[in-house]
Amino acid sequence: MSDSTTLSLPPGEDIIIDYHQLEAVLAKLEGLVESNGNVFKAKFPDQDSWVYNICDPEMAKHILVSNYKNYKKGVGIKQINVLLGRGIIVSEGDLWKRQRKMMQPLFGNKLLTQQLPLMIRCADKLLASWDDDIKAGKPINITESMSQTALDFILHALFSEDLDRIIAETGENPFLMVTDDSARDLLFARRFRQLTHLVNDMMQRRRAENRWPEDLLSMVMRATDKRSGDAMPEKLQIDEILTLIIAGHETTASVLNWTWYLLAQHADIEQQVLAESLQHMPADDMPSMENSEQLQFIRQVLDESMRLYPPVWVLTRQAIEDDHFNGIDIPAGTDMLIPPYLVHRNPAYWPDPEKFDPQRFSPENIKKQHIGAYLPFAIGPRRCIGDSMAIQEMALHISRIIQKVHFELLPDQTVELEPLVNLRPKQDIFLQATYR
């Protein structure tokens, strides 16, 4: 591409985005969108090249869908690399393509049907764990609870009976370290990677015993490349399993946390959620897949909650070759930030963006949405692989619990955002729970 003086660059000279000051970064980006528009350039403090910030749905679509081959994962990927090895979230090119082809079919309807009872059991277990506190009138730490229940679910979805055996044998759950620490630094990565041995042991044992419980570990171990018929190399199987723990736990926990927080502030919407649940869900028995699919309004509530609080609050990409979009030059190597948190607040696509309004996602309204204006699971070939599973898990969780418990916000509680890898509240959120 021509030298930078002749390039057609977006506005935004001399703006520094300091990702080391995360608390301030969202507010700063929000201000910059206001003064520079939906596409602007900026710099990181220690970097000479431009970073483009994209809040324009058309351009987001260009990067993530139409010309996705020209973009690899960007800022922050090295950090995740240490954590997840060569797993599907971080891999690129042919390796990614092959892994995606093997992994995607695992997340179909069969898995959702198989996992439904587990989703309900996790919600019931959580309810039981709250019983003493609810009876004593003690507020529930909803942030911590959602983290525990989401981890409980994904670990059982992955390891089923083997996890129960390890807990019975050792008296503890070795994977609990994942919820101990929200920092995703090198220290955490080292501790997390030690779980490799544990997963490897489980895999060897299953092979030796020719025992294949119906869970995701068995599925990953038995997944084969359609063309060659080969299974994944064992090391890669472990990376994919560790990937699913991280990808499937924090995101879901975050959405549930924010959804209960929103419902506690919107009595009218809470009532509609309750009414739908009472209509379609048995109170204590196991629901069917049909029951689960009828939770249309609850799914809208979750969609709206993810619009306001997308767990993956920024998607990052880097241009491989020079590119050009809508009059803007994108030199090779340019880092791109696409923050769903801000795209979801673009008033041209989301009128009155701060308002919590699940009707935005009614079947009629969804048809009018721009594909690039709503990105909680990203879009395009690298879209989230576990989206349907997450939605079903969260819808069943909400519908099961809302029949039993009513939550209210504690007075004087300040809730601030902490945009780490996932969008979290800076301090845990507590809600006052009462039985219905």
Ligand code: HEM
């Ligand atoms: C509400 C919950 C979830 C949200 C909001 C979410 C969000 C996302 C997003 C935004 C991406 C794309 C990241 C990027 O392109 O840079 C992604 C990718 C991915 N997610 Fe999720 N996710 C959720 C739940 C899950 C679950 C439950 C699983 C599996 C157990 C999962 C597995 C994955 C995997 C494997 C990828 C990588 C796909 C690829 O690169 O081909 N996610 N997720």
